[in-house]
Amino acid sequence: MNTILMLAVTSAGIDRQATIIVVVGYLVVFIALVALYLVFRYVMPLFFKIKMYRRAAREGRALDDSEKQVLTGEVNAAIATALYLYFDEIHDYESNVITIKKVSKSYSPWNSKLYNMRNLER
Amino acid sequence: MRRFITVIGILVILSISWTAFVKPEKEKENLTKTENAVHHGNMMHLNQDTDTEGATKGLRKFWEYSGFRNATKGHLIMITVGLFFIFLAIRYDYEPLLLIPIGTGIIIGNIPFYQDGDINLQLGIYQSGSVLNYLYFGVLKGVYPPLIFLGLGAMTDFSSLLSNPRLMMLGAAAQLGIFLTFLGALMLGFEPPEAGAIGIIGGADGPTAIFLSSRLANGVNILPDGTAVKNLIGPIAIAAYSYMALVPVIQPPIMRLLVSKRERRIRMKPPRAVSKTEKILFPIIGLMLTAFISPSSLPLLGMLFFGNILKESGVTKRLAETARTSMVDIVTILLGLTVGASTQADVFLTPDSLLIFLLGAISFMIATAGGLIFAKIMNLFLRGENRINPLVGAAGVSAVPDSARVVQNEGLRADPTNHLLMHAMTPNVSGVIGSAVAAGILLSFLG
Numbered sequence: 001m002n003t004i005l006m007l008a009v010t011s012a013g014i015d016r017q018a019t020i021i022v023v024v025g026y027l028v029v030f031i032a033l034v035a036l037y038l039v040f041r042y043v044m045p046l047f048f049k050i051k052m053y054r055r056a057a058r059e060g061r062a063l064d065d066s067e068k069q070v071l072t073g074e075v076n077a078a079i080a081t082a083l084y085l086y087f088d089e090i091h092d093y094e095s096n097v098i099t100i101k102k103v104s105k106s107y108s109p110w111n112s113k114l115y116n117m118r119n120l121e122r
Numbered sequence: 123m124r125r126f127i128t129v130i131g132i133l134v135i136l137s138i139s140w141t142a143f144v145k146p147e148k149e150k151e152n153l154t155k156t157e158n159a160v161h162h163g164n165m166m167h168l169n170q171d172t173d174t175e176g177a178t179k180g181l182r183k184f185w186e187y188s189g190f191r192n193a194t195k196g197h198l199i200m201i202t203v204g205l206f207f208i209f210l211a212i213r214y215d216y217e218p219l220l221l222i223p224i225g226t227g228i229i230i231g232n233i234p235f236y237q238d239g240d241i242n243l244q245l246g247i248y249q250s251g252s253v254l255n256y257l258y259f260g261v262l263k264g265v266y267p268p269l270i271f272l273g274l275g276a277m278t279d280f281s282s283l284l285s286n287p288r289l290m291m292l293g294a295a296a297q298l299g300i301f302l303t304f305l306g307a308l309m310l311g312f313e314p315p316e317a318g319a320i321g322i323i324g325g326a327d328g329p330t331a332i333f334l335s336s337r338l339a340n341g342v343n344i345l346p347d348g349t350a351v352k353n354l355i356g357p358i359a360i361a362a363y364s365y366m367a368l369v370p371v372i373q374p375p376i377m378r379l380l381v382s383k384r385e386r387r388i389r390m391k392p393p394r395a396v397s398k399t400e401k402i403l404f405p406i407i408g409l410m411l412t413a414f415i416s417p418s419s420l421p422l423l424g425m426l427f428f429g430n431i432l433k434e435s436g437v438t439k440r441l442a443e444t445a446r447t448s449m450v451d452i453v454t455i456l457l458g459l460t461v462g463a464s465t466q467a468d469v470f471l472t473p474d475s476l477l478i479f480l481l482g483a484i485s486f487m488i489a490t491a492g493g494l495i496f497a498k499i500m501n502l503f504l505r506g507e508n509r510i511n512p513l514v515g516a517a518g519v520s521a522v523p524d525s526a527r528v529v530q531n532e533g534l535r536a537d538p539t540n541h542l543l544m545h546a547m548t549p550n551v552s553g554v555i556g557s558a559v560a561a562g563i564l565l566s567f568l569g
Contacts, residue, residue: 018308021318022301025563032415032559033294033552039407040287044400076395 192234196467204228204462210367217367217524220328223455224363227462230254247463258460261355264336266457267329268425273450274329274522274554275429276442280404282547285393288500289514289545293552295496296518299324299489300560303481310477315339315351318564320478323362324485325557326369326521331362332461333422334561337569356464357475361482363461369524370531372483373490373516377532380494381512385501386536388511390545398436405430412559418569419562423555486519493518493549510545517546520553 056062185191207225211218231254235245247254260266283290304321312320319339322331332355341353365372409427413420432442464470497515504510513533517526526546533542 018305018314018317021314021564021567022305025560025567026297026301028416028563029297029556029559030291030294032412033290033556035411035415036408036552036555037287037290039411040284040400040404044403048397048399074392 187236189234192236194234194467196471197232197234200232200465200467200470201229203465204232207364207462216370217363219454220363220458221367223458224360224462227459228465229462230459231463231466246466247460248466248469254460254463257456258464260453260456261332261359261460261464262336262340264333264421266453267333267336268421269453270329270450270457271422271558272425272429273445273453275405275426275431276433276445277450278426278430278433278522278551278554279547280430280551281396281401282393282544283551284396284400284404286391286545286548289510289548290552291500292493292497292510292515292518292549293520293554293556294518295515296489296493296520296549296553297325297556297560298492299326299485299487299519300557300564302488303485304564306481306484307477310481312474312477313345313351315343315345315568316354318568319354319358320481321485322557322561322564323358323365323478323482324489325553325560326362326366326486326489326519326525327554327557328359328363328366329457330422330557330561332359332457334565335359337565352474353469354474354478356461356466356470357478358482359461360465360470361479364479365482365486366521366524369486369519369521370528372486373519373525373528374532376487376490377494377513377516377528380491381498383536385498385512386533387540388509389507389537389540390509390511390514390542391507393544398434401434402431405434408555412555416559416562416566418566419558422558422561426554426558489519490516490525493553511540511542514542514546514549518549518553518556520550520557522550522554523547525553526550 204225204227207221207228210216211221211225231247235243237243237246242249242251244250244252244255246252247258249255300321301324302321303324304317307317307320308314315338319331319335319337322334325331335355335358339351339354339358341350341355343351345351405427409424412423429442429445432438432445493515494512495515496518497510497512501509501512511533513529513536516532517529519525526543529546530541530543533540
């Protein structure tokens with residue numbers, strides 16, 4: 001792919017340095033993310049496996065396959081929803097006030113109709 | 123009251139349009155005539171009260187300093203653009219957190235005022251000593267973007283990425299837009315540092331675009347031929363943020379064009395649960411790996427992963443909370459406002475800006491296509507439930523979380539029970555990492 005890109009770019013009259021920047025730059029972006037992928041796809045599981053074996057060895061027992069936690073997304077979502085609903089229902093404090101709050105209308109003589117009327121002398 | 127407002131509004135619009143379309147020469151001529159008349163009048167009425175003359179002079183000076191007197195077509199065009207941004211944000215909910223500050227900033231930056239050679243009223247963003255100029259320092263020196271990245275890191279949950287790291291490659295593939303736009307900009311005659319700054323628009327990441335353009339196309343750096351690079355921070359930032367807001371408009375047609383209906387219905391394996399240790403280790407390992415590969419991207423990636431460590435460590439909740447709420451809000455306000463204000467008509471309305479907008483649109487399309495095509499290529503080597511829904515590739519354009527949302531919507535359109543959001547978040551956040559690495563590489567080559 002990079003060879004094709006190199007050819008296309010060279011034929012378009014772009015100088016050599018720009019071509020190098022494009023090819024090297026795109027490759028480095030890939031290398032950075034592929035390195036991250038490799039670490040988290042292969043190195044991390046290996047690290048956790050070793051950790052599990054060492055713990056099992058320390059406790060003097062053989063590693064059982066059932067120890068591996070297999071939690072699918074659905075199970076996780078179900079647990080999270082259940083926890084959310086449970087905590088949502090808990091009330092630490094109840095006010096015990098059952099009366100309806102009194103709604104007071106703001107009153108001032110300045111908005112009274114009476115004061116807007118002209119007091120005509122009779 | 124409404125009629126009164128309408129009449130006043132019409133009067134204001136009429137006066138603005140009158141000032142905009144009267145030719146400066148004609149105005150100058152009129153002014154000379156008035157001056158002559160005033161002078162002549164003065165000669166004729168030497169005995170008149172001098173207070174009246176002073177008042178006339180004062181009024182004339184006030185008029186000369188007012189925005190109505192100094193308005194040009196450019197100012198009015200830019201104010202209209204600012205109003206349009208605000209309209210888009212409020213009416214269509216397109217990235218309101220960005221478009222409202224930027225739109226208001228455009229209006230603030232384009233309020234006309236008296237500008238004549240050496241006179242510095244300390245008002246405009248480019249006038250030293252003005253408040254806006256001080257705030258603009260954060261853009262010029264690239265202070266705001268890393269702070270935004272800190273907040274972004276404290277907000278981002280990388281568990282989707284950790285559960286299916288294979289999709290990270292799509293984030294890399296979508297960076298094709300950056301490099302091809304770089305070439306495009308070179309072909310259109312931009313200098314290499316300017317082309318690099320323009321290319322980063324394809325990364326679909328506003329802070330990264332501002333960071334790189336403040337380093338490469340800041341109007342200060344000197345080119346090998348002795349000339350200074352152009353100041354393209356304003357156009358690049360506006361183009362990047364505009365297209366980020368327009369991701370729901372730009373991406374779907376390309377997605378429908380490149381991905382068949384059958385492919386759009388592919389169901390992906392649900393993501394696995396990720397342990398806390400993995401979440402803590404990711405920012406540490408990620409920081410070291412990426413920074414060792416591309417040290418120039420350290421200001422951005424360092425802050426991104428630092429923010430994520432604050433979040434995932436679990437012992438710095440207060441710091442993480444501040445980073446992802448108050449701090450990122452403050453920086454967003456300052457960044458949006460100053461970037462908007464930097465689009466002063468005389469700096470912004472140039473043919474270069476038009477080219478940058480054109481290249482920006484193309485780079486977004488290339489980036490989207492790059493991600494989609496790479497996902498299709500990956501599918502050639504994958505079987506069964508490991509296959510990828512190619513739509514997910516479009517999320518490699520790192521407009522977080524908009525492009526992932528677009529993928530989700532397109533997926534639902536093809537199959538209302540197929541939710542792709544979680545899968546799309548992986549290329550989306552890895553796209554952020556990828557574009558920051560790309561910015562670092564361009565900086566190390568061209569800086």
